[in-house]
Amino acid sequence: MSSGDQASQRQGRRRFDAVHLWSTTVTGAAALGIALYSLVALKAGPETDVTLPHVVRIAQGNDVWLFLQPTMSTRHRTETVEVIDGARLELRGKSPSGPLPAFYWDELGSFSYNFDSNDLSYQRIADPGPLLVTQDKPQQPLMVFVAEGWVFRPGRYEGELTLRRSGDRGTFTREFCILVTADVMAKFKSGGQRRYFEFRNDRPRASGEAPRSSCYEH
Structure with a gap:
């Protein structure tokens, strides 16, 4: 494999890792937000x-x-x-x-x-x-x-x-x-x-x- 191909592969892997990290962070933040909202709604007085x-x-x-x-x-x-x-x-x-x-x-x-x-x-x-x-x-x-x-x-x-x-x-x-x-x-x-x-x-x-x-x- 040429050095150019290896560089391209490493660049693609870094891009994948970055996207995966970003999506995991967004998903976790959304889950935390939903949990906090549910907790606040549960603790709030009835409407x-x-x-x-x-x-x-x-x-x-x-x-x-x-x-x-x-x-x-x-x-x-x-x-x-x-x-x-x-x-x-x-x-x-x-x-x-x-x-x-x-x-x-x-x-x-x-x-x-x-x-x-x-x-x-x-x-x-x-x-x-x-x-x-x-x-x-x-x-x-x-x-x-x-x-x-x-x-x-x-x-x-x-x-x-x-x-x-x-x-x-x-x-x-x-x-x-x-x-x-x-x-x-x-x-x-x-x-x-x-x-x-x-x-x-x-x-x-x-x-x-x-x-x-x-x-x-x-």
Whole structure:
């Protein structure tokens, strides 16, 4: 083999070694970066989403019972578990008159469909308590709020649901509104305390109808 061929071979081997070293270094750096990112994400607090439902149910007699089922979910897996340890519901009329309702979280429940009556039946599940939210276990609790000695009147009501995070880590607050008409008031009166009515915020608009608001309406 000529000296020129040997030099060319040595040069090719050096080039291969350099490329191999470079690719190994890049691969190792990328693996380290992914590992560090995963560790930081695992150690970070959960990124929790809270979404209000399209339906709330309301019963009214001497008191108001409001059935609300928010969805709580965490997008990433972390070592820290999100714990919701309290809830508060506030309502105020657009044109306030009289005292504001003092809602409290009374219990957790569920609805089941009754085929014979073509209606829903309510069952109490538990007292209010902490709710654990993880990526593997999102929560959709049916929360029942009660305002004693207060009733709706026709009009628009602005509301806030506030969920308290454990460990003094702040709160989640979601706003909504409810429209109560004279027709609904008549149904409340005839239905009594234990008859609940469905309010939705996603009803489609009929042809030629004015745009609907984003409020819950019966």
